[in-house]
Amino acid sequence: MSSHSHLQLQVQPLTEIKHLKIHGRTTGALNPLTLFWTGSAIEVNLQASELWLEVESDYDHHESWISVLINSVPVSRQMVNAGRHWICVFRGMNPEQVKNIRIVKEVQAMSGDPGSYLQFHAVRTDGSFLPVEAKPYRLEFIGDSITSGEGVIGAKMEEDWIPAWFSGVHNYTAITAEAVQAEFRVISQSGWGVLSSWDNNPKGNIPDIYEKVCGLLTGPRNEALGAHAMNDFTAWQPDVVVVNLGTNDDGAFNSPEWLDEDTGRIYKQRLNEDGSYHEEDLAAFETAVTRFLAKLRSYNPGAHLLWVYGMLGLSLMPAIYRAVDEYMKSTGDKNVSVFQLPNVTNETMGARTHPGLPAHEQTARELSGYIRGLLSGS
Amino acid sequence: MSSHSHLQLQVQPLTEIKHLKIHGRTTGALNPLTLFWTGSAIEVNLQASELWLEVESDYDHHESWISVLINSVPVSRQMVNAGRHWICVFRGMNPEQVKNIRIVKEVQAMSGDPGSYLQFHAVRTDGSFLPVEAKPYRLEFIGDSITSGEGVIGAKMEEDWIPAWFSGVHNYTAITAEAVQAEFRVISQSGWGVLSSWDNNPKGNIPDIYEKVCGLLTGPRNEALGAHAMNDFTAWQPDVVVVNLGTNDDGAFNSPEWLDEDTGRIYKQRLNEDGSYHEEDLAAFETAVTRFLAKLRSYNPGAHLLWVYGMLGLSLMPAIYRAVDEYMKSTGDKNVSVFQLPNVTNETMGARTHPGLPAHEQTARELSGYIRGLLSGS
Amino acid sequence: MSSHSHLQLQVQPLTEIKHLKIHGRTTGALNPLTLFWTGSAIEVNLQASELWLEVESDYDHHESWISVLINSVPVSRQMVNAGRHWICVFRGMNPEQVKNIRIVKEVQAMSGDPGSYLQFHAVRTDGSFLPVEAKPYRLEFIGDSITSGEGVIGAKMEEDWIPAWFSGVHNYTAITAEAVQAEFRVISQSGWGVLSSWDNNPKGNIPDIYEKVCGLLTGPRNEALGAHAMNDFTAWQPDVVVVNLGTNDDGAFNSPEWLDEDTGRIYKQRLNEDGSYHEEDLAAFETAVTRFLAKLRSYNPGAHLLWVYGMLGLSLMPAIYRAVDEYMKSTGDKNVSVFQLPNVTNETMGARTHPGLPAHEQTARELSGYIRGLLSGS
Amino acid sequence: MSSHSHLQLQVQPLTEIKHLKIHGRTTGALNPLTLFWTGSAIEVNLQASELWLEVESDYDHHESWISVLINSVPVSRQMVNAGRHWICVFRGMNPEQVKNIRIVKEVQAMSGDPGSYLQFHAVRTDGSFLPVEAKPYRLEFIGDSITSGEGVIGAKMEEDWIPAWFSGVHNYTAITAEAVQAEFRVISQSGWGVLSSWDNNPKGNIPDIYEKVCGLLTGPRNEALGAHAMNDFTAWQPDVVVVNLGTNDDGAFNSPEWLDEDTGRIYKQRLNEDGSYHEEDLAAFETAVTRFLAKLRSYNPGAHLLWVYGMLGLSLMPAIYRAVDEYMKSTGDKNVSVFQLPNVTNETMGARTHPGLPAHEQTARELSGYIRGLLSGS
CATH class of the missing domain: 3.40.50.1110 (SGNH hydrolase)
Known part of the structure; x- marks a missing residue:
């Protein structure tokens, strides 16, 4: 595993990301960001070869799921285990190319599960963030x-x-x-x-x-x-x-x-x-x-x-x-x-x-x- | 996280699974099972509420991906990180109901990456395995x-x-x-x-x-x-x-x-x-x-x-x-x-x-x- | 034209057809039958090799059109000229086989054209009519x-x-x-x-x-x-x-x-x-x-x-x-x-x-x- | 029927139509034009309110059928009776508007029917013909x-x-x-x-x-x-x-x-x-x-x-x-x-x-x- 070290990857808490677009209602807090509702997401335009996201989640009954969209196309969809983890969003891509990335909560807020939550803490990347254009x-x-x-x-x-x-x-x-x-x-x-x-x-x-x-x-x-x-x-x-x-x-x-x-x-x-x-x-x-x-x-x-x-x-x-x-x-x-x-x-x-x-x-x-x-x- | 303990879940190496169907060419070894080609998979019919799979993977350049099909429908698709991990395949399902599960390698064998491999070691479940009917x-x-x-x-x-x-x-x-x-x-x-x-x-x-x-x-x-x-x-x-x-x-x-x-x-x-x-x-x-x-x-x-x-x-x-x-x-x-x-x-x-x-x-x-x-x- | 004489074809006024189904509102008169509304039609089940329909129509402005459906499939669609004509509905078919025939008015009643009307007088065929089953x-x-x-x-x-x-x-x-x-x-x-x-x-x-x-x-x-x-x-x-x-x-x-x-x-x-x-x-x-x-x-x-x-x-x-x-x-x-x-x-x-x-x-x-x-x- | 006289309609043999496009193999003769193969057609661009076509046909066994396309859309499809008839192609349209008209033979040449033929003699219209652009x-x-x-x-x-x-x-x-x-x-x-x-x-x-x-x-x-x-x-x-x-x-x-x-x-x-x-x-x-x-x-x-x-x-x-x-x-x-x-x-x-x-x-x-x-x- 030493062959794919992350020497050039820099961890950035969400609070330090310059152009971070958040979808869905939140409290405004970013440290960490809690996503409550289905369809809630973070969106970035990122010029990088690699991106990881630090996710935290727990539940009593109903676990959370997320999907990753790269340039508006769903690429992965996975259950989020309890605990705090780094999830690799993409890797090995052209570092010069800007990609639009959305990481989306796939599951509704769970009124029946007081222990259920999903949070994003930080990213790890070798690239830089560009503005996300607002939709009309x-x-x-x-x-x-x-x-x-x-x-x-x-x-x-x-x-x-x-x-x-x-x-x-x-x-x-x-x-x-x-x-x-x-x-x-x-x-x-x-x-x-x-x-x-x-x-x-x-x-x-x-x-x-x-x-x-x-x-x-x-x-x-x-x-x-x-x-x-x-x-x-x-x-x-x-x-x-x-x-x-x-x-x-x-x-x-x-x-x-x-x-x-x-x-x-x-x-x-x-x-x-x-x-x-x-x-x-x-x-x-x-x-x-x-x-x-x-x-x-x-x-x-x-x-x-x-x-x-x-x-x-x-x-x-x-x-x-x-x-x-x-x-x-x-x-x-x-x-x-x-x-x-x-x-x-x-x-x-x-x-x-x-x-x-x-x-x-x-x-x-x-x-x-x-x-x-x-x-x-x- | 103490709320979702795995007390009833039993770890079983693949060698002990009674009705394990393997798709794709393999060496015959099960301890662990190495999947080489795209579309290679394990398939089980499982009467259980929960299933985890212990996966091991590494790569120099090209990571592996897997998809999970439940009753023939793709439900999740994810990058497999380097290392040895437990991945939750499903949880919270009716323990009495038998489900057909396939876990499929999404990526081809990588001739250009000598460090690339994907292995399944064991499962963890509260249920029992039933025969998988052969296709004609x-x-x-x-x-x-x-x-x-x-x-x-x-x-x-x-x-x-x-x-x-x-x-x-x-x-x-x-x-x-x-x-x-x-x-x-x-x-x-x-x-x-x-x-x-x-x-x-x-x-x-x-x-x-x-x-x-x-x-x-x-x-x-x-x-x-x-x-x-x-x-x-x-x-x-x-x-x-x-x-x-x-x-x-x-x-x-x-x-x-x-x-x-x-x-x-x-x-x-x-x-x-x-x-x-x-x-x-x-x-x-x-x-x-x-x-x-x-x-x-x-x-x-x-x-x-x-x-x-x-x-x-x-x-x-x-x-x-x-x-x-x-x-x-x-x-x-x-x-x-x-x-x-x-x-x-x-x-x-x-x-x-x-x-x-x-x-x-x-x-x-x-x-x-x-x-x-x-x-x-x- | 002598080669396709109609020796065996018998003219029957609509009044004499045993199993004639009429679609659309009419006055009940059959001698001739006037079709007023679009979608109005006659329908028969006919064991014959050939069928002609005697049609009469006129208009001041807006001519009529009809479609022929054989076994529920539209086969022809044509403008109806002014005057009284025989129109060939089908010919050359297996005389033993029963076919379901509908001849449908394609055009609405014309409130703006006092001269417009469409009538069916008689059929000419070598076959016999069978009951048309009512739809539920x-x-x-x-x-x-x-x-x-x-x-x-x-x-x-x-x-x-x-x-x-x-x-x-x-x-x-x-x-x-x-x-x-x-x-x-x-x-x-x-x-x-x-x-x-x-x-x-x-x-x-x-x-x-x-x-x-x-x-x-x-x-x-x-x-x-x-x-x-x-x-x-x-x-x-x-x-x-x-x-x-x-x-x-x-x-x-x-x-x-x-x-x-x-x-x-x-x-x-x-x-x-x-x-x-x-x-x-x-x-x-x-x-x-x-x-x-x-x-x-x-x-x-x-x-x-x-x-x-x-x-x-x-x-x-x-x-x-x-x-x-x-x-x-x-x-x-x-x-x-x-x-x-x-x-x-x-x-x-x-x-x-x-x-x-x-x-x-x-x-x-x-x-x-x-x-x-x-x-x-x- | 006196209400729709054709006073302004002029009969023109095909030989006199200035811009007549013929599809399908023919002998070159226009007086009349014989259409042999399926898909054979005449095509005109016509600025007129009304168009009739004089058709002649006969057969021993297999009658002919034609379709009319107005501005490339099929509008009517009909069996052609034996004999020589005028068929109305369209009427009541805006006389100033140019429409593209194709009248197409729907049926193959009939090797088994020596009596079968389809001919177009003349048109009757109140309008004038414009050039038909060649396709590339x-x-x-x-x-x-x-x-x-x-x-x-x-x-x-x-x-x-x-x-x-x-x-x-x-x-x-x-x-x-x-x-x-x-x-x-x-x-x-x-x-x-x-x-x-x-x-x-x-x-x-x-x-x-x-x-x-x-x-x-x-x-x-x-x-x-x-x-x-x-x-x-x-x-x-x-x-x-x-x-x-x-x-x-x-x-x-x-x-x-x-x-x-x-x-x-x-x-x-x-x-x-x-x-x-x-x-x-x-x-x-x-x-x-x-x-x-x-x-x-x-x-x-x-x-x-x-x-x-x-x-x-x-x-x-x-x-x-x-x-x-x-x-x-x-x-x-x-x-x-x-x-x-x-x-x-x-x-x-x-x-x-x-x-x-x-x-x-x-x-x-x-x-x-x-x-x-x-x-x-x-």
Whole structure:
């Protein structure tokens, strides 16, 4: 092993990298940098022959995964072991050539795993960093397992709920952003909704945690890492906020009640005997949509708010249209719209009965067409 | 990190695994197992929640890469650092469910790197191994950079010659074998031909090293590992031997002469002034083809010998047909044929001006159709 | 020409054909049969070597076109000259073999051409007719130029408004019906809407003419042919009524006013200064949708009413959802839904800036998936 | 019918059309013009609102079919009845706009039908003709049923041998020519080969009739029309002659002997007992290939001669390569090559177990890539 010494490689903490682009919400801390959400990444333009990254990670249940993109093409994808390690990103390349490198978190923030985190400490390279050009647009995606890319990886027969089947790269969010030349951020959680999670747990809602850096994480370590700090919305304002929620809210109507053991209160979105949604509970869902739009507007004053829905069924679409309508009427806010996504089919299905890569690609094709229209003002 | 102890995981050297399937030529040694050629792999059916693999690797220049397939779907792909490490293949899965696992060498044997090797020592798991069903057919692929999957990974703009751009999984060999339900082995080397390498080096020919386990490797360590031992052809006889050579032999006609510094002899495949192949040199190429067929027949008495050509140009195809004809006439061997592969286009090009994944997929579609005809005896 | 005499061919008026299936709304008259709407057709299962059809047609401006499908595959497509002619449908075929034959009107009913009509009088054949099996489902499509297949045929550069560019065969209606195994009927007119036509003409609305056999035709001849008779809804009840209207209603907001010369009254759907829809006029559109749903329900008591929209823009979708919601609330009718169709792109565009065949195919793929769900009751 | 009088339409015999482009081999006569081969056509650039064509046709067994292309897009396709008729090509178009019109023979010359012919006499239009720009290249295709487009139209289940299933437009010849910007001619006949037809009839060979305008037609009428006159090769020299023959020559090895009733001589291409080709008979095939190349060269001194093969099996490819090699060696002619076409699959199959449209499209994609290389001199 002495033959490939690293004599010329210099370790640089992230704080010293001149042109470091960070994707995804963070606390702003770089020593180390904690990546919370799927699709979060560091990006550099690097003139070097070799690059290593010092990664730290741990978990109680769900390990983290990362992908490396070189010049926008995925080259490696790997599980991150617990502990602090150096990972070789590339080596043996032409030292004169500048390459664009992205190292991307492939897995969602894990609300169910207080011990789970992923951090980048430093790089080791023989080269120098150049500016990363900003993209003309910014998108924020908010969603559930679909938006977390659950099931994009893996055979159709897979049923285990494990991080390996998630991807932030082979995901309609990333593909849509690429198609419209946008940076993007993702706020997403499997099983969660706008009012409750699929099992009627009222805490499984994205709106309540939206303004925190990563408010759904639990445990003292994540708190210490700043997950519960207020997000700095002034630092990054999106052009479009895409909300892909509702699929688990529909699930709540079709799932058993949820008992809050602290209060003894029972939560259940009810169906009528004929299988239709119970009016009151549907109204509660609509109110949650309307309120979330108001919250999104308060933090994103200039963004188009775009509710999308339909990759795993359309049943709540009328309620979503009503709620958006109600929001628009009551506020006069016209910078809001709804867009139906194409339903998954047998041919486009992935693992765990979730949309596969072809479904994400089809969604990205249709959604990017719609967003392009919004961005061009047409 | 104490939270994910490995108390129930048992270390087993490969020698103790009951149902271990090995793909690719090896020496037969399992303690450790050395994988030489691209596409070489271990395969198990494992009823377990977790699997780790102890990997050892080193290199002077060109590191190794591996991919993990779970139930036939690629899940991870990573560079293998120098040294001896435990790599987690999967974790957190249903311990009752049997999964098919393949861990595949993504990079060709490296004739230019005497320090390069990849070994698997042991596994660590909480589960038990079940038999791996044999596939009905066996294919052997012999080729150059195309067959090594060079350029399948990476952006079109990439020009560095590095292992990252190679793949044994996203490769026409693997896709063809899957399509016809065959196990497969690959013998391949970038730049090499049937007579010489692209730069007229007469040592860069596959036929001379064919009968050795991995005869193109150099250095004392590879020799000690058994790379130069005779391959045990009785242990694995293919139904079809696919030879995809000729592209670099054409390159030799268009490249400068090669000086053998030991002997002072100069080697050069010549062109006539009008750009056509020099008759004598073309005859030398044809003789090399004819001889290689005879050698292949001697080691593979029952196999159909199939010469394929055309993914990067067709110019030597008439010579290949002549040489195959000559071989058939002189030997009476009728179990031989030639098949033209589809040329790469701008749309199907990959990195380093080599066929990209779409080109490999198109080739696999057409080639598997042809091979299916051979296997069904039609 | 004496060499191909028709000695064995027998002329049979349509009234005498034992197993004649008629597609599309008609008056019930067979002597002759008048086809009004696009996609209207006769269908037979015929054991014969040869078939001719006696066709009569005329027009002031817009000639008719027909397509012939043999065993469900389009084989010929031709303009129908004015006058009464025999057209050879097929000849020289195996007289023992039964073939399924459909002869389809390719062009919409022409509201602007009082002289336009298409009639079938008789057949001439050497064979015999067998029963045509009924398909398990029935769909009715109601729409505008999109549903008339305008622009499916012809180069992108074409701008003439002529029948040649229309098709009832290469049309999302036919492709969707085929995909879900349904018979189908089409009620459609280029430029028309649910409230008015694109140019604000209040007479250009489909709802007012819906209950007539073909109420939008004009002129004494069409009246004499029964176009203005009440349609016999008891004879054919659809499982799903698909309404694809709204595109021209949006056009009316963006087009000059329309002057009713008889009354002097001016009609105009107004935009606000900021480009948004004027509230009153939008309400008028919504009322038109709601009323049309009520009318559709009165004539189709058991059908699912499905409003689809989006192939040429989405801007009225919120109003459509509101109107459907209002209809459902005010009536308690739950057998209604809305489905967004995929927008046309540069790649899928046809002639006259209308959806091309790829757009119709994509729409059919997504719409048939949705309708399959309705029909299976899921 | 009085409403659409043709007062302004002027009849012009073809002889008086200023800018008339004729595709396909003809005798040069225009009064009338006889179209012999499939893909033969007239092409005009016409500034007019309306165009009619006076067509004359007859047949004993196999009627003719034509397609109309407006601005390169197929718009209509119809059987041509026996007799002399006016067919409306288009009407109602913008009289100021120039449109490119092609009227194409869809069916091959019919060697088995002495009564079959197709003629164009005159046009009737209100407009004027403009020059048709020449395309930069010229291709000649020589072949059998594949090249006649047999089976491109119709359901897979069709088995009748009738003109309806043929197409000169939806055909690899036309698609390839379009892709490389070439005019093209087709010389083809179902069942024929280079040595004999599929049933061992030695008269069913294309080479013997190649130099005549349409030498395979029979009967006094076709002779009177000039079908047996020498073709004027000076008038049209191709850049590439594509020969797609051999499929029926292989068929002859697998078909019963053919008895020449005039001479009593029996013809049969024999197989050996092991199913391989009989050496003498294979040599006869190869000689036929070699001789045909020499004949093609004598009439097309500057053309690249390209033998293609493989859409319905590859078994004669080694013989073709040998024969081409022999021709090149014995003549020194280097402007010759061989190209394998992609085999048809279940997915790309058309009617009558012949290649369908997807197979023709795939062939055109690969063949046009190869021909583009030839034309660019690379």
